[in-house]
Amino acid sequence: MPDPTFLDSTELVLNMGPQHPSTHGVLRVILKLDGERILGTDCVIGYLHRGVEKIAENRTYAQFNPYVDRMDYVASVSNGLGYCLAVEKLLNVEAPPRAQAVRVILTELNRIASHLVWLGTHALDIGAITPVFYCFREREEALNIFEKYCGARLTTHAFRIGGLQYETYDGFEQDVKAFCDMFPPKVDEYEELLTGNRIWVGRLTNVGVLTADECKEYGVTGPLLRAAGVKWDLRKAQPYSGYDKYDFEIPTRQNGDTYDRYIVRMQEMRQAVRIIRQAVESIPEGPIMGKVPKVIKPPVGEAYVSIEAPKGELGYYVVSDGSTQPYRVRVRPPSFVNLQALDRMVRGALVADICAVIGTLDIVLGEVDR
Amino acid sequence: MADEQKPGGSEAPLPAGGEAAGRPAKPSPPKPAAAPPKPPATMAATPWESDLARELKERFGSQIGETSTYLGQNFIVARPEAAIPILEYLKLEADFDYLVDITAVDWPKRPERFDLVYIVYSFHRNQRVRIKTQIPDGYKPETAVGVHLTANWLEREVFDMFGIEFAGHPDMRRILMPEEWQGHPLRKDYSILQQDQRWVQESLGIESGQ
Numbered sequence: 381m382p383d384p385t386f387l388d389s390t391e392l393v394l395n396m397g398p399q400h401p402s403t404h405g406v407l408r409v410i411l412k413l414d415g416e417r418i419l420g421t422d423c424v425i426g427y428l429h430r431g432v433e434k435i436a437e438n439r440t441y442a443q444f445n446p447y448v449d450r451m452d453y454v455a456s457v458s459n460g461l462g463y464c465l466a467v468e469k470l471l472n473v474e475a476p477p478r479a480q481a482v483r484v485i486l487t488e489l490n491r492i493a494s495h496l497v498w499l500g501t502h503a504l505d506i507g508a509i510t511p512v513f514y515c516f517r518e519r520e521e522a523l524n525i526f527e528k529y530c531g532a533r534l535t536t537h538a539f540r541i542g543g544l545q546y547e548t549y550d551g552f553e554q555d556v557k558a559f560c561d562m563f564p565p566k567v568d569e570y571e572e573l574l575t576g577n578r579i580w581v582g583r584l585t586n587v588g589v590l591t592a593d594e595c596k597e598y599g600v601t602g603p604l605l606r607a608a609g610v611k612w613d614l615r616k617a618q619p620y621s622g623y624d625k626y627d628f629e630i631p632t633r634q635n636g637d638t639y640d641r642y643i644v645r646m647q648e649m650r651q652a653v654r655i656i657r658q659a660v661e662s663i664p665e666g667p668i669m670g671k672v673p674k675v676i677k678p679p680v681g682e683a684y685v686s687i688e689a690p691k692g693e694l695g696y697y698v699v700s701d702g703s704t705q706p707y708r709v710r711v712r713p714p715s716f717v718n719l720q721a722l723d724r725m726v727r728g729a730l731v732a733d734i735c736a737v738i739g740t741l742d743i744v745l746g747e748v749d750r
Numbered sequence: 751m752a753d754e755q756k757p758g759g760s761e762a763p764l765p766a767g768g769e770a771a772g773r774p775a776k777p778s779p780p781k782p783a784a785a786p787p788k789p790p791a792t793m794a795a796t797p798w799e800s801d802l803a804r805e806l807k808e809r810f811g812s813q814i815g816e817t818s819t820y821l822g823q824n825f826i827v828a829r830p831e832a833a834i835p836i837l838e839y840l841k842l843e844a845d846f847d848y849l850v851d852i853t854a855v856d857w858p859k860r861p862e863r864f865d866l867v868y869i870v871y872s873f874h875r876n877q878r879v880r881i882k883t884q885i886p887d888g889y890k891p892e893t894a895v896g897v898h899l900t901a902n903w904l905e906r907e908v909f910d911m912f913g914i915e916f917a918g919h920p921d922m923r924r925i926l927m928p929e930e931w932q933g934h935p936l937r938k939d940y941s942i943l944q945q946d947q948r949w950v951q952e953s954l955g956i957e958s959g960q
Contacts, residue, residue, distance in 0.1 A: 697851065
């Protein structure tokens with residue numbers, strides 16, 4: 381037996397990020413490798429920590445509303461909806477039906493926009509360049525509707541506590557209907573590029589598997605949970621904003637791998653179009669603002685309200701001490717909780733798979749770090 | 751001089767009188783207004799009547815202070831040492847298999863300074879329950895990692911933001927703030943403008959982050 385040389389050392393610690401194109405932001409992952417195989421990971425997060433929860437305690441309820449858009453900035457409408465619903469719960473008011481319908485339309489458009497960012501970047505990470513251009517082309521159409529409605533494209537601040545600030549613009553219905561007609565054929569187009577593509581299938585199948593039990597154990601929600609076969613969606617389980625009025629399916633798959641999560645999200649986009657179609661055809665007439673006082677002072681108490689954001693369960697735990705400022709706002713971010721499962725998903729996989737797994741987790745670091 | 755002073759003096763009382771009349775009028779309304787709302791300043795919760803609440807009370811007895819519901823949301827107030835057994839019981843016996851969140855609320859004027867809040871959900875029952883415990887500063891609650899793996903990062907965040915250390919946690923490090931940072935930002939006595947000046951100067955090479 382010859383003496384071991386330094387080349388015999390098998391374990392290598394590799395630093396990935398925080399500035400790395402496939403970490404989708406400033407995520408740093410420290411990998412421990414045995415050759416190409418991942419033995420373990422450690423996530424270093426917090427680069428985008430802005431103290432959102434601390435800021436909330438120093439702003440009034442209405443003033444804090446725009447801040448929530450800056451967490452999951454590709455799905456800012458969903459963030460705003462969750463926060464408004466939580467404060468409305470504390471105030472014990474409900475948005476009027478017209479406001480609820482417009483909220484559903486914008487939130488579902490935002491789900492599509494968020495999933496398009498996911499699809500484009502996920503495919504790009506794996507080496508498919510074309511989908512990202514297609515996805516951003518269609519996302520533009522959704523963002524144009526936001527811009528026409530409230531003046532902003534990304535950090536929209538579309539909703540107000542109690543309802544909406546703006547009435548829909550002239551031609552809103554037509555724009556939304558035109559989007560609904562335009563979009564499903566585009567999803568077919570993406571699927572044509574990817575679903576049966578041998579490289580795509582090979583890179584995704586049996587990669588980053590998370591079973592239903594593991595999902596529950598790690599608190600993983602959203603498309604990841606549904607791809608593992610759990611038919612659970614807060615829009616159905618605990619409907620809010622009138623989602624119970626709309627007819628739609630919860631897409632699920634059984635294997636819980638990256639390919640199944642891809643299929644689930646693609647189907648979710650089709651279901652979102654279905655919801656938008658129903659909502660836009662029956663926007664009720666009436667006021668857009670509920671009975672909310674000028675100065676928002678919820679009675680002493682606390683509430684936890686969560687919604688089905690594009691990434692999973694987004695919850696707000698708001699504590700009121702009876703003053704005009706929230707005593708505590710806790711955000712339960714789906715990205716943060718889902719990211720914790722990364723280690724479980726990549727252990728034993730190859731280095732190249734980590735790009736696929738981070739992509740399929742669909743994290744937004746603004747929300748992870750808050 | 752005296753003539754000059756007189757008109758000055760006669761002029762001065764007018765605005766002074768006007769201000770004086772305005773001044774007591776301004777602070778006085780908030781005082782009586784602020785005084786009455788204080789006594790009922792508690793959460794108007796009602797008892798939570800259900801089989802699960804009865805089962806829990808039977809099983810844990812005096813360790814559970816109240817089982818209540820507010821705005822249709824159920825919560826349990828329990829002794830701090832009972833939190834993990836309750837989580838375990840809820841997971842194994844009542845299907846609450848999803849730990850949604852762990853967080854804390856700081857009440858600096860209270861002897862038990864922190865509210866430690868666990869939120870669990872049952873897919874089977876489609877029901878959410880909050881478990882709240884009150885702990886003093888320096889108390890080390892037991893970790894929930896043994897029951898739910900999700901607790902790992904959630905407890906790290908609570909430690910980072912509030913300085914509540916969890917006993918038996920496998921990896922009790924800061925998670926969002928830099929590891930060498932001094933202070934816990936979500937404590938109420940941590941000002942919004944406060945920062946770890948030394949860390950900022952040493953690590954970022956700038957005088958101040960403000």
